Amino acid sequence: MEGTVFALMTRNSEPPRTQAAPRQAPAWPLLADLGPLGALPTVLPLARAFTGLVLGGWGLASLTEDNGLIISEFTSNVVRAATGPDGQPRYDVHGRLPVLWLRLSSDRARLWLEVCDNLAPELGVPAERQAAATDETGRGLELVSALSQDWGWEVLPGNEVKRVWAVMA
Ligand SMILES: Nc1ncnc2c1ncn2[C@@H]1O[C@H](COP(=O)(O)OP(=O)(O)O)[C@@H](O)[C@H]1O
């Protein structure tokens, strides 16, 4: 996948240099990725369908519900950050759409889920909130934290790509 973010994450490369504790993507035998995709609302059903198809193909269809939920949360967070207050995509100075990538990996016991985006950091970074009972939003990452064995995010070398990941067991 030369020319994409995944070229930065080859299995023999050094762990990413980040401000947070870096987490190298695991070298698990099952691997599927999709992207770049425009960070538009239409990507949500696609991300979910991709997750279901991939897990089904790996014989892990029973894990689709929780994993599809995590992928949906990560993807919808990117789409929200990529959308301006007028509801239009935040095109960059060159008129390009923000994009995202999905990657799923498994050793058949665990799953690594990741969503990368190329949004500028000033558009926000993942931050788990303590949603009040009456809040309608702010629970996505809380849910990710509850469902996953571990999760995190980092900026990849080059500072142009942010990666949010979760390990599901
Ligand atoms: N990929 C992302 N890019 C930028 N900001 C993000 C991203 N993911 C999460 N965030 C930030 O983290 C906050 C909390 O996310 P979440 O718990 O999913 O709640 P919600 O999406 O309902 O606001 C978001 O409001 C947003 O500010």
Ligand SMILES: [Mg+2]
């Ligand atoms: Mg969310």
